[in-house]
Amino acid sequence: MNPTIELLKSHRSIRKFTDQPVSRELLETLIEAGQAAATSSHVQAYSVIHVTNPANREAIAELAGGQSYVATCGAFLLFCADMKRPTEAAERTGARVVRGMTEQLLVASVDTALMAQNVAIAAESAGLGICYIGGIRNNPQQISDLVGIPDHVFPVFGMCLGYPAHDPDVKPRLPVEAILKEDTYTDDREQVAAYDDAMHAYYQSRKGGPKDTTWSRNLTPLFDTKLRPHMREFLVKRGFEMK
């Protein structure tokens, strides 16, 4: 294992940060590292909003489900899927542009995620800790309004960055045999059962205090209700019609 792979395998979400600020120079380096990720047809369908306004940071922390570290971390970034820039650029060359295709939603979401993951790794390589904030999809319209996100752009997730002030455990992942399949998709319920045992043991001994659960049981609240049922209407309204 080389140092980069060791770094990748040591990731855990950081939610407590020291007061040390993230310098502007470092922030730009991280974004440039993000932009170096692969992008579908070189479309670069993303924008990143660096939220520094304290009132907006507090508001987003609340709107994301009461995640106070959105307000307290060294830097908070909103990663947006951006189909406005490339479609308008094509229009300025005279192209008649089609918007709202499902494929465009996928391209922009995947482009944004690849870019963000490079930012995350660059940040961790520089001694920062990070935490993705999917909770911004709890209230995507209000958050879009706060920072003036226009049509054909939407916030996919946020990211807290800063110098770590705690040292949480690395959470075990599913067995590689469940994820990596040879030539055909195969059932993996045996590996899931073994993983449930491993996660039960992890939850008993983790630094954050014991919890009597498994991976499978933890998933129930994700699936037994309509998770973020406003997302379809929100996306359609912002010009991602999923045609």
Added chain:
Amino acid sequence: MNPTIELLKSHRSIRKFTDQPVSRELLETLIEAGQAAATSSHVQAYSVIHVTNPANREAIAELAGGQSYVATCGAFLLFCADMKRPTEAAERTGARVVRGMTEQLLVASVDTALMAQNVAIAAESAGLGICYIGGIRNNPQQISDLVGIPDHVFPVFGMCLGYPAHDPDVKPRLPVEAILKEDTYTDDREQVAAYDDAMHAYYQSRKGGPKDTTWSRNLTPLFDTKLRPHMREFLVKRGFEMK
């Protein structure tokens, strides 16, 4: 700049590979590095199919739009968004599960992309080159049938991996000032114009031979027709109804 950030910034797609195989041990290391990426609520909504069958590799190369390196690269991986494993795991604990939410499509697509980008970086850190293959969405149903992808799972993109047999240029990206916005979304057409000039110069001098175009002009074929218009129906049929 540390070595990890240098690595991130040196990415370019590799499409010509030596005959040196990718060892099974390395492949598993890469997937484990992928799994270490952040995942929404720890759902790990992805599977990776390692396609080794030569006939299937040839077929996928054709179905992805005639990308011969899918057949010739050292290892070819299909990255799939997987909502089957977690929803069925929750069901086995007695949960009544809701499927087909738009939010679930986003969660699984983003989880898959974060994971894949870690695989890409781990691969590049080990001396491999990679190329994402979005072209598998040209014919996602046929490719799903070839490798037995079930409902609630869909192939988001492929990835070619192998030891590089060419050394293409790193393509310039949009100016960081266009991507990184302070507190509010701001117009970036000036930066796009400057970038069009930079890309025009790049296309004139690149190793692959000169081409008289800009970034904005290159985008026209992406947007002046309905790109991959089958994606909506495909996803709905496979259980991603975007409700």
